[in-house]
Amino acid sequence: MSDYDYDLFVIGGGSGGVRAARVAAGEAGAKVALAEESRYGGTCVIRGCVPKKLMVFASGYGDMPAEARAYGWDIADGSFDWTKFSGKLNQELDRLEQVYRNLLSGSGVEMFDCRARLKDAHTVVLDDGTEKTAKNVLIATGGRPVRPEMENAGLGIVSDDIFHLPELPKSILIIGGGYIACEFACILQGLGVKVTQYYRGAQILRGFDDEARGLIAESMRERGIDLHTGTNIVEMRRALPEDYEDDDGHMATAPVEARQIGRREDDTDGQGPVWVKATNGRTGIFDQVLFATGRRPNSADMGLEDLGIELGRNGQIAVDEFSATSVPSIHAIGDVTDRVNLTPVAIREGMAYVETVFKNNPTPVDHDLIPSAVFTQPEMGTVGLSEEAAREQEPVDIFCTSFRPMQSAFAGQSARVLMKLVVSKETDKVLGCHIVAPNAGEMIQLAGIAIKMGATKADFDRTVAVHPTMSEEIVTMRNPVRSA
Incomplete structure (x- = not known):
């Protein structure tokens, strides 16, 4: 009989952690438990790839009537119903989360719906104080979007919040130039939102091919996205009555091209439009400000430093080619390691971990030539x-x-x-x-x-x-x- 409660304890119920848990249990015969403090499916299924791609699909229909008319169809322009779409979106996410739960239970994985942290190299402590021991621990806690360190940054939302908006804003300022910023700029513009985007770099999509990202930037501007590179924000606050010039909502302090929206009559609870000043002196008022300025691994307050596990500057867990940390019984996969932050990569890392630790087949993770x-x-x-x-x-x-x-x-x-x-x-x-x-x-x-x-x-x-x-x-x- 094992000296431990489990052969493997996985912390994190995203795509990588779930795959590793169910393969270790179902194929390798290991006794496995998994703890997830939020929703099963993680960033990809609940707060990222899946809902985002469904929003991409939704945003693409706006151009369809005009194109269809060019092909001879008698189709009128329509309007987008955010409430109808978001309700169905949430139903789909609920369904997918249940799929993940079923996959785990069907493989014999014991699930704990709570936060877990490490007490020592083989002991996990749950939120209620319960301690569980495991021969091996796999950390797959993913990452989260972060706001910049500036006054009133809390007035802005992050990518996780997009899917829970009660209504679409009339206008939005997106800060950032990475793929998340650019994807949501296109999505929201396609859904009828007036989109302005600031990026402090010379060109969006840093790290991608220059020619390709140049064409995307040009296409975004042609679609009506007000994209400004070499630009960041220096100040933000709630819009005040004196920021407005007249009943049309024109701003007294902003150049004409920066005027965005009118004052909302229902803005009586301290919520509402945000006034923003940019590094180029441009000011504007926006219904929402979205920070897409980076993500950080979820490694804080897990007891890692007490165990001597090395963390990088951004909080990422340092691992070798086999996803092993400096503590032999503890491995980490996915975005918490900040290697290649893509869902299929986390899944591959989880599979390689099971091959290495439970199937006696040392398998390094191949991060080369990833589409x-x-x-x-x-x-x-x-x-x-x-x-x-x-x-x-x-x-x-x-x-x-x-x-x-x-x-x-x-x-x-x-x-x-x-x-x-x-x-x-x-x-x-x-x-x-x-x-x-x-x-x-x-x-x-x-x-x-x-x-x-x-x-x-x-x-x-x-x-x-x-x-x-x-x-x-x-x-x-x-x-x-x-x-x-």
């Missing part, structure tokens, strides 16, 4: 090196094309797409693929297989195109547009 997508409008799909990163590594040829796709061109729309390959001069291997187009996420998944296998440009050239499609351009680019 990903940014669900802006249009989407961006990417895998491998950007042109900028590749040319720092070796001489490369760049194959690139940008064009108006057939569907939108016929409807008289100006939207453009981009297909790009970054190719090694020496080996002809495709080092990176970048697509900006509708459904780019679907395309990059398949391109990622070829690039992960080490495909060369000659392999792409030998592939017969599927015509007429947007994606055929990825195999018909014969001559490089430049070398770097």
